Amino acid sequence: MSDKPATEPEVKAVNAPIVTVASSAPVDADDSEPTSDYASTINTSFTQSITSSVTDYVFENGRRYHAYQEGKYTMPNDETEQDRLDLQHHVHMVLLGGALHVAPIKEVHNVLDCGTGTGIWSIMFAEDHPEAVVLGVDLSPIQPKWVTPNVKFEVDDLELPWTFPVNHFDFIYSKYLNNSIKSWSTYISQMYTHLKPGGYVEISELDMELKCNDSSYAGSKLEVYMENFTKGAHEAGLRFWGVEETTRILEEKGFLDIKRHTFYQPYGAWPKDKKQKYLGATVGAILESGFAAYGMALFTRTLGMTKDEAQKICDEAWTEVISKKVHAFQEVWILVARKPEDA
Secondary structure (H helix, E strand, O other): OOOOOOOOOEEEEEEOOOOOOOOOOOOOOOOOOOOOOOOOOOOOOEEOOOOOOOOOOOEOEEEEOOOOOOOOOOOOOOOOHHHHHHHHHHHHHHHHHOOOOOOOOOOOOEEEEEEOOOHHHHHHHOOOOOOEEEEEEOOOOOOOOOOOOOEEEEEEEOOOOOOOOOOOOOEEEEOOOOOOOHHHHHHHHHHHEEEEEEEEEEEEEEEEOOOOOOOOOOOHHHHHHHHHHHHHHHHHHOOOOOHHHHHHHHHHHOEEEEEEEEEEEEEOOOOOOOOHHHHHHHHHHHHHHHHHHHHHHHHHHHHOHHHHHHHHHHHHHHHHHHOOOOOOOEEEEEEEEEOOOOO
Protein backbone atom coordinates (compact mmCIF):
# COMPACT_ATOMS: atom_id res chain seq x y z
CA MET A 1 0.00 0.00 0.00
CA SER A 2 1.52 3.27 -1.13
CA ASP A 3 0.94 6.58 0.62
CA LYS A 4 2.96 8.50 -1.96
CA PRO A 5 1.20 10.52 -4.67
CA ALA A 6 0.61 8.40 -7.75
CA THR A 7 2.98 9.23 -10.56
CA GLU A 8 1.72 9.95 -14.05
CA PRO A 9 0.92 6.80 -16.05
CA GLU A 10 3.80 5.68 -18.18
CA VAL A 11 4.63 3.45 -21.08
CA LYS A 12 8.10 1.95 -20.89
CA ALA A 13 9.84 0.17 -23.74
CA VAL A 14 12.80 -2.14 -24.12
CA ASN A 15 14.55 -2.12 -27.52
CA ALA A 16 11.71 -0.06 -29.00
CA PRO A 17 10.40 3.51 -29.20
CA ILE A 18 8.11 4.69 -26.40
CA VAL A 19 4.43 4.62 -27.23
CA THR A 20 1.98 6.71 -25.22
CA VAL A 21 -1.10 4.69 -24.38
CA ALA A 22 -2.11 5.41 -20.81
CA SER A 23 -4.68 6.96 -18.50
CA SER A 24 -4.30 9.32 -15.54
CA ALA A 25 -4.53 8.15 -11.98
CA PRO A 26 -7.67 9.39 -10.17
CA VAL A 27 -6.91 12.31 -7.87
CA ASP A 28 -9.82 14.31 -6.46
CA ALA A 29 -12.65 12.73 -4.50
CA ASP A 30 -16.30 13.52 -5.09
CA ASP A 31 -18.50 13.09 -2.02
CA SER A 32 -21.86 12.99 -3.83
CA GLU A 33 -24.15 9.95 -3.70
CA PRO A 34 -22.86 6.62 -5.07
CA THR A 35 -23.69 5.91 -8.71
CA SER A 36 -23.48 2.90 -10.97
CA ASP A 37 -24.13 2.57 -14.68
CA TYR A 38 -23.35 -0.06 -17.26
CA ALA A 39 -24.75 -0.86 -20.64
CA SER A 40 -23.63 -3.62 -22.96
CA THR A 41 -23.67 -3.03 -26.69
CA ILE A 42 -22.44 -6.45 -27.71
CA ASN A 43 -24.56 -8.11 -30.38
CA THR A 44 -23.10 -11.38 -31.59
CA SER A 45 -24.48 -14.18 -33.75
CA PHE A 46 -23.35 -17.72 -33.06
CA THR A 47 -23.23 -20.37 -35.77
CA GLN A 48 -20.83 -23.10 -34.72
CA SER A 49 -20.76 -25.37 -31.69
CA ILE A 50 -17.86 -25.36 -29.22
CA THR A 51 -15.26 -28.05 -29.77
CA SER A 52 -14.68 -29.31 -26.24
CA SER A 53 -16.56 -29.11 -22.95
CA VAL A 54 -16.50 -30.48 -19.44
CA THR A 55 -19.89 -30.07 -17.81
CA ASP A 56 -19.39 -31.48 -14.32
CA TYR A 57 -19.09 -28.83 -11.62
CA VAL A 58 -18.26 -28.50 -7.94
CA PHE A 59 -20.58 -26.54 -5.63
CA GLU A 60 -19.20 -24.83 -2.54
CA ASN A 61 -20.53 -22.04 -0.29
CA GLY A 62 -23.39 -21.41 -2.67
CA ARG A 63 -21.08 -20.94 -5.69
CA ARG A 64 -20.18 -23.19 -8.63
CA TYR A 65 -16.57 -24.07 -9.50
CA HIS A 66 -14.85 -25.90 -12.35
CA ALA A 67 -14.42 -29.69 -12.16
CA TYR A 68 -11.53 -30.15 -14.59
CA GLN A 69 -8.32 -29.82 -12.54
CA GLU A 70 -10.62 -29.31 -9.54
CA GLY A 71 -9.38 -26.81 -6.97
CA LYS A 72 -6.58 -25.41 -9.13
CA TYR A 73 -8.42 -22.18 -9.91
CA THR A 74 -9.96 -20.55 -6.85
CA MET A 75 -12.68 -18.53 -8.55
CA PRO A 76 -16.23 -19.66 -9.39
CA ASN A 77 -17.64 -20.11 -12.90
CA ASP A 78 -21.40 -19.66 -12.32
CA GLU A 79 -23.66 -17.10 -14.02
CA THR A 80 -22.91 -14.44 -11.41
CA GLU A 81 -19.21 -14.81 -12.15
CA GLN A 82 -19.81 -14.80 -15.89
CA ASP A 83 -21.65 -11.47 -15.59
CA ARG A 84 -18.74 -10.10 -13.56
CA LEU A 85 -16.20 -11.25 -16.15
CA ASP A 86 -18.12 -9.57 -18.97
CA LEU A 87 -18.35 -6.35 -16.95
CA GLN A 88 -14.62 -6.55 -16.22
CA HIS A 89 -13.99 -6.93 -19.95
CA HIS A 90 -16.02 -3.77 -20.51
CA VAL A 91 -13.91 -1.81 -18.00
CA HIS A 92 -10.73 -3.00 -19.70
CA MET A 93 -12.01 -1.77 -23.05
CA VAL A 94 -12.92 1.61 -21.54
CA LEU A 95 -9.35 1.91 -20.22
CA LEU A 96 -8.10 1.19 -23.75
CA GLY A 97 -10.44 3.73 -25.34
CA GLY A 98 -12.68 1.04 -26.81
CA ALA A 99 -9.86 -1.10 -28.22
CA LEU A 100 -9.59 -4.86 -27.76
CA HIS A 101 -5.80 -4.78 -27.56
CA VAL A 102 -2.79 -2.47 -27.75
CA ALA A 103 -0.42 -4.78 -29.64
CA PRO A 104 0.44 -3.39 -33.10
CA ILE A 105 -0.80 -6.47 -34.93
CA LYS A 106 -1.63 -6.31 -38.62
CA GLU A 107 -2.32 -9.51 -40.52
CA VAL A 108 -3.25 -12.40 -38.22
CA HIS A 109 -4.37 -15.94 -39.04
CA ASN A 110 -4.13 -17.86 -35.76
CA VAL A 111 -4.86 -16.24 -32.38
CA LEU A 112 -4.79 -17.75 -28.88
CA ASP A 113 -6.89 -16.30 -26.05
CA CYS A 114 -5.47 -17.65 -22.78
CA GLY A 115 -8.02 -18.02 -19.97
CA THR A 116 -10.85 -16.95 -22.26
CA GLY A 117 -13.53 -16.99 -19.52
CA THR A 118 -16.90 -16.31 -21.13
CA GLY A 119 -15.21 -16.02 -24.52
CA ILE A 120 -16.30 -12.43 -25.02
CA TRP A 121 -12.87 -11.19 -26.13
CA SER A 122 -12.44 -14.08 -28.58
CA ILE A 123 -15.85 -13.49 -30.11
CA MET A 124 -15.35 -9.74 -30.52
CA PHE A 125 -11.83 -10.15 -31.91
CA ALA A 126 -13.04 -12.77 -34.39
CA GLU A 127 -15.74 -10.40 -35.61
CA ASP A 128 -13.11 -7.69 -36.18
CA HIS A 129 -10.75 -10.17 -37.89
CA PRO A 130 -12.79 -12.59 -40.02
CA GLU A 131 -9.55 -13.75 -41.65
CA ALA A 132 -8.30 -15.13 -38.32
CA VAL A 133 -9.12 -18.30 -36.39
CA VAL A 134 -9.37 -17.51 -32.68
CA LEU A 135 -8.88 -20.28 -30.12
CA GLY A 136 -10.07 -19.57 -26.57
CA VAL A 137 -8.76 -21.89 -23.83
CA ASP A 138 -10.07 -22.13 -20.26
CA LEU A 139 -10.53 -24.61 -17.42
CA SER A 140 -14.30 -24.01 -17.48
CA PRO A 141 -16.68 -24.67 -20.40
CA ILE A 142 -18.74 -21.51 -19.82
CA GLN A 143 -18.44 -20.13 -23.35
CA PRO A 144 -21.43 -19.91 -25.73
CA LYS A 145 -22.44 -23.20 -27.33
CA TRP A 146 -22.77 -21.54 -30.72
CA VAL A 147 -20.08 -19.23 -32.03
CA THR A 148 -18.98 -17.67 -35.30
CA PRO A 149 -17.15 -20.05 -37.67
CA ASN A 150 -13.72 -18.58 -36.90
CA VAL A 151 -13.98 -19.06 -33.11
CA LYS A 152 -13.15 -22.26 -31.24
CA PHE A 153 -13.17 -22.99 -27.52
CA GLU A 154 -11.29 -25.75 -25.72
CA VAL A 155 -11.12 -26.83 -22.09
CA ASP A 156 -7.49 -27.19 -21.07
CA ASP A 157 -4.94 -26.29 -18.41
CA LEU A 158 -2.43 -23.73 -19.68
CA GLU A 159 0.07 -24.78 -17.03
CA LEU A 160 0.39 -28.23 -18.61
CA PRO A 161 2.63 -28.72 -21.66
CA TRP A 162 1.00 -27.06 -24.65
CA THR A 163 0.06 -29.37 -27.53
CA PHE A 164 -0.40 -26.62 -30.13
CA PRO A 165 1.88 -26.58 -33.17
CA VAL A 166 5.22 -24.84 -32.71
CA ASN A 167 5.55 -21.36 -34.31
CA HIS A 168 1.79 -21.36 -34.90
CA PHE A 169 0.07 -18.29 -33.44
CA ASP A 170 0.38 -14.76 -34.82
CA PHE A 171 -0.98 -13.27 -31.60
CA ILE A 172 -1.27 -14.63 -28.03
CA TYR A 173 -3.52 -12.72 -25.65
CA SER A 174 -3.48 -13.20 -21.86
CA LYS A 175 -5.58 -11.17 -19.40
CA TYR A 176 -5.96 -11.31 -15.61
CA LEU A 177 -4.44 -14.74 -14.95
CA ASN A 178 -2.17 -13.65 -12.10
CA ASN A 179 -4.14 -15.65 -9.54
CA SER A 180 -4.06 -18.86 -11.58
CA ILE A 181 -0.63 -19.15 -13.25
CA LYS A 182 1.96 -20.31 -10.74
CA SER A 183 5.02 -20.46 -13.01
CA TRP A 184 5.17 -17.44 -15.28
CA SER A 185 8.57 -18.55 -16.53
CA THR A 186 7.07 -21.77 -17.93
CA TYR A 187 3.95 -19.97 -19.14
CA ILE A 188 5.90 -17.33 -21.09
CA SER A 189 8.34 -19.93 -22.38
CA GLN A 190 5.43 -21.84 -23.92
CA MET A 191 4.11 -18.61 -25.42
CA TYR A 192 7.47 -18.08 -27.11
CA THR A 193 7.62 -21.64 -28.44
CA HIS A 194 4.17 -21.58 -30.02
CA LEU A 195 4.25 -18.00 -31.30
CA LYS A 196 5.25 -17.39 -34.92
CA PRO A 197 8.48 -15.48 -35.51
CA GLY A 198 7.45 -11.82 -35.68
CA GLY A 199 4.26 -12.51 -33.70
CA TYR A 200 3.12 -10.62 -30.61
CA VAL A 201 2.07 -11.47 -27.07
CA GLU A 202 -0.03 -9.15 -24.92
CA ILE A 203 -0.23 -9.73 -21.16
CA SER A 204 -2.64 -7.66 -19.04
CA GLU A 205 -2.67 -7.88 -15.25
CA LEU A 206 -3.95 -6.12 -12.13
CA ASP A 207 -1.49 -4.92 -9.51
CA MET A 208 -2.85 -6.58 -6.36
CA GLU A 209 -1.44 -3.86 -4.09
CA LEU A 210 -4.01 -1.06 -3.94
CA LYS A 211 -2.85 2.55 -3.95
CA CYS A 212 -4.27 5.61 -2.23
CA ASN A 213 -3.25 9.29 -2.20
CA ASP A 214 -4.65 10.05 1.25
CA SER A 215 -5.20 8.29 4.58
CA SER A 216 -8.65 6.87 3.79
CA TYR A 217 -7.39 3.35 3.00
CA ALA A 218 -5.36 2.82 6.18
CA GLY A 219 -7.37 0.82 8.73
CA SER A 220 -10.35 0.45 6.38
CA LYS A 221 -12.47 -2.66 5.84
CA LEU A 222 -11.09 -2.72 2.32
CA GLU A 223 -7.57 -2.99 3.72
CA VAL A 224 -8.73 -5.83 6.00
CA TYR A 225 -10.07 -7.67 2.97
CA MET A 226 -6.86 -7.16 1.00
CA GLU A 227 -4.71 -8.35 3.91
CA ASN A 228 -6.74 -11.56 4.23
CA PHE A 229 -6.80 -12.07 0.48
CA THR A 230 -3.01 -11.67 0.23
CA LYS A 231 -2.47 -14.02 3.17
CA GLY A 232 -4.83 -16.66 1.76
CA ALA A 233 -3.27 -16.48 -1.69
CA HIS A 234 0.22 -16.83 -0.25
CA GLU A 235 -0.74 -19.86 1.81
CA ALA A 236 -2.44 -21.39 -1.22
CA GLY A 237 0.82 -21.15 -3.15
CA LEU A 238 -0.27 -18.31 -5.41
CA ARG A 239 2.17 -15.56 -6.29
CA PHE A 240 1.17 -12.31 -7.95
CA TRP A 241 3.84 -11.56 -10.51
CA GLY A 242 4.62 -7.88 -10.93
CA VAL A 243 5.28 -5.97 -14.11
CA GLU A 244 9.03 -5.74 -13.53
CA GLU A 245 9.35 -9.49 -12.95
CA THR A 246 7.24 -10.30 -15.98
CA THR A 247 9.26 -7.91 -18.14
CA ARG A 248 12.46 -9.62 -17.01
CA ILE A 249 11.05 -13.05 -17.91
CA LEU A 250 10.00 -11.83 -21.36
CA GLU A 251 13.52 -10.56 -21.94
CA GLU A 252 15.10 -13.81 -20.71
CA LYS A 253 12.93 -15.90 -23.02
CA GLY A 254 14.05 -13.89 -26.04
CA PHE A 255 11.22 -11.43 -26.68
CA LEU A 256 12.02 -8.02 -28.20
CA ASP A 257 10.31 -4.60 -28.38
CA ILE A 258 8.82 -5.00 -24.90
CA LYS A 259 6.44 -2.12 -24.17
CA ARG A 260 4.71 -1.35 -20.90
CA HIS A 261 1.33 0.40 -20.76
CA THR A 262 0.01 1.63 -17.42
CA PHE A 263 -3.60 2.50 -16.53
CA TYR A 264 -5.54 3.10 -13.31
CA GLN A 265 -9.03 2.12 -12.20
CA PRO A 266 -10.68 3.59 -9.08
CA TYR A 267 -12.35 1.43 -6.45
CA GLY A 268 -15.69 3.20 -6.34
CA ALA A 269 -17.20 6.35 -7.84
CA TRP A 270 -15.23 8.76 -5.65
CA PRO A 271 -13.23 10.65 -8.36
CA LYS A 272 -14.53 14.00 -9.64
CA ASP A 273 -13.42 13.34 -13.21
CA LYS A 274 -16.39 12.07 -15.26
CA LYS A 275 -14.59 9.16 -16.94
CA GLN A 276 -12.86 8.09 -13.74
CA LYS A 277 -16.16 8.30 -11.86
CA TYR A 278 -17.80 6.04 -14.45
CA LEU A 279 -14.92 3.59 -14.25
CA GLY A 280 -15.07 3.60 -10.45
CA ALA A 281 -18.82 3.06 -10.41
CA THR A 282 -18.49 0.14 -12.81
CA VAL A 283 -15.64 -1.35 -10.78
CA GLY A 284 -17.90 -1.01 -7.74
CA ALA A 285 -20.56 -3.03 -9.55
CA ILE A 286 -17.94 -5.66 -10.41
CA LEU A 287 -16.80 -5.87 -6.79
CA GLU A 288 -20.31 -6.55 -5.48
CA SER A 289 -19.71 -10.18 -6.44
CA GLY A 290 -15.99 -9.78 -7.13
CA PHE A 291 -14.85 -9.65 -3.52
CA ALA A 292 -16.46 -13.03 -2.86
CA ALA A 293 -15.30 -14.41 -6.22
CA TYR A 294 -11.67 -13.66 -5.41
CA GLY A 295 -11.79 -14.28 -1.68
CA MET A 296 -14.40 -16.85 -0.66
CA ALA A 297 -12.50 -20.01 -1.61
CA LEU A 298 -9.22 -18.69 -0.19
CA PHE A 299 -10.84 -17.55 3.06
CA THR A 300 -12.68 -20.82 3.70
CA ARG A 301 -10.31 -23.40 2.18
CA THR A 302 -7.00 -21.83 3.16
CA LEU A 303 -7.66 -19.55 6.16
CA GLY A 304 -10.26 -21.81 7.78
CA MET A 305 -13.04 -19.22 7.99
CA THR A 306 -16.69 -20.15 8.02
CA LYS A 307 -18.83 -19.08 5.09
CA ASP A 308 -20.45 -16.34 7.21
CA GLU A 309 -17.10 -15.00 8.43
CA ALA A 310 -15.74 -14.85 4.91
CA GLN A 311 -18.90 -13.27 3.50
CA LYS A 312 -18.86 -10.58 6.19
CA ILE A 313 -15.35 -9.47 5.19
CA CYS A 314 -16.43 -9.32 1.54
CA ASP A 315 -19.65 -7.42 2.28
CA GLU A 316 -17.96 -4.86 4.53
CA ALA A 317 -15.29 -4.15 1.92
CA TRP A 318 -17.90 -3.63 -0.80
CA THR A 319 -20.06 -1.39 1.41
CA GLU A 320 -17.02 0.80 1.98
CA VAL A 321 -16.22 0.95 -1.73
CA ILE A 322 -19.67 2.18 -2.74
CA SER A 323 -19.74 4.66 0.15
CA LYS A 324 -16.87 6.52 -1.60
CA LYS A 325 -15.18 7.10 1.75
CA VAL A 326 -12.09 5.10 0.76
CA HIS A 327 -10.18 6.62 -2.16
CA ALA A 328 -8.29 3.56 -3.35
CA PHE A 329 -7.34 2.73 -6.90
CA GLN A 330 -5.62 -0.09 -8.74
CA GLU A 331 -2.93 -0.16 -11.39
CA VAL A 332 -3.61 -2.10 -14.57
CA TRP A 333 -0.47 -2.92 -16.52
CA ILE A 334 -0.10 -4.33 -20.00
CA LEU A 335 3.06 -5.75 -21.56
CA VAL A 336 3.38 -6.21 -25.29
CA ALA A 337 6.34 -8.10 -26.77
CA ARG A 338 7.44 -9.45 -30.14
CA LYS A 339 9.14 -12.72 -31.05
CA PRO A 340 12.20 -12.08 -33.28
CA GLU A 341 11.72 -12.69 -36.99
CA ASP A 342 14.80 -14.93 -37.05
CA ALA A 343 13.79 -17.00 -34.03
